[in-house]
Amino acid sequence: MLTTEQVIAKGRLHDRVFFLVGLTLTIICLGTLAVLLYNLLAAGLPRLNLDFLTSFPSRRAAKAGILSAWVGSVLVMLVTAATAIPLGVAAGVYLEEYARKNWFTSLIEVNIANLAGVPSIIYGLMALGLLVYQFRFGQSILTGGVTLAFLILPIVIVATREAIRAIPQHMREAAYALGATRWQVVKDHLLPYSSGGISTGVIIALSRAIGETAPLVTIGALTYIAFLPPAPFSTVEGRVVGPTEWLMSPFTVLPIQMFNWVSRPGDDFAANAAAAGIVLMAATLSMNLVAIVIRARVRRRVKW
């Protein structure tokens, strides 16, 4: 039988051991990240300047830039957002507000959760078969954007459902009691009140999509692009470009450009890859920052 003092001392010891273990593991995690960041910055920063952002890739590392890559990334993200947001939000609203709760909707729910876990290269294979060969979209910005939209659709659907579910039932009843239809409740109340949660989810999904490489390689995105997609209404070879022609243009994106440079011999291209990595990380981090700001602002504004 231990005395009270011994029991307390033993408890204290366990407490202290756990504290130290936890602290060590946290430091290891954060330290790894810090070393990674430091390496990236040390290798890439000297290479990062305006010329780097405004030049096309080149055989000579010192002249090469990421113009076509970042423009490609931005355009692909535009297509992804324009596809995934309406589809995902509509599906989320339907499942949450319209669909009857039965075994079929439960099945759909489970499968949406499963889709979020499917490896991204599988989406690439599906897009290759469906979009490139079946629909003949080609190895284009359109194909790339839609492929990434498929990839993030489950995230957008889940974020929409959670944001809508967080709205208390008495808010819906208040609107229904005034004679609103289901669509009026959705349009006037549920979507405005959940817009913060939905945009947070969408931004986080897009920040995942912008770093994806495998599905785009699968559909055949090029690794060396020394031109930009044709701007709408500009004149190329004496012909006015249509407003949607850029969608069918070949493209590359930042992570593919990085991969291309990393696989070349020599330190100079490695520095280019690191600099492109800094740009990619800056894009991802600033998107996440925007998401955090939106979340904080909505939390302050909406209360029930």
Added chain:
Amino acid sequence: MPDADLDPRPVKAEVRDFSFFYGTFQAVKNVSLSFREKAVTALIGPSGCGKTTLLRCFNRMHDLYPGNRYQGDIILHSATDGGSTQHLNIVSPKTSPIEMRMRISMVFQKPNPFPKSIFENVAYGLRLRGLRSRRDLEGRVEAALRNAALWDEVKDRLNQNAYGLSGGQQQRLCIARALAVEPEIVLFDEPTSALDPIATSKIEELIDDLRERVTILIVTHNMQQAARVSDYTAFMYLGEMIEYDRTAKVFQNPGKPLTEQYISGRFG
């Protein structure tokens, strides 16, 4: 209905042999009673007696959830322009729940304004009815806020968020929202149970003033409140209507022993 035959006010709604089911559970059992126009009728009874369930049948709120079933009739009597009375069965599957909710407003237990401006809260019901003109909206919003005794407190901050108001003000805003659409009946579901005594007495005064304009049905847990604000009281127990009479009669000289036991606080 006993003793009420002397009342000169016409009947506004008639509940006839009405039952309500949540799935297989029968929450309201063969209830019959009629409500007078421009009178305040209180529904009292212990928790789970079916009074809120009955109230929510009037604006078909139960249609929002699956598995609910109405049986019997609730007939709404409305005066037409020609001077005759139109009869409409509220709970008939042929009657549109949207139409009933446009004609019968509801004030809920917990104040539930929309996280929008004070003005938009009151204007929303009018917008749903297709009112677009800014001037008409402003006039109707002001009138509703005056009727809800809230105008003087909010007239300088109509564009501020409704959640900046106190709980009692929020509930009066919800009353203004319910009144703005000029309903035939206003349903109150324990409107003061989330409020402090001062805010409660303001709401009670308001209900007292409103009886001249509109028919009121109020569910309350608070028997003093029923005694203070209502003309008629219906006492329900386990889904059945035990007693329905003038409020003074129910409280001073109840006809059933169960009613007497409940109002004297021996159960519930």
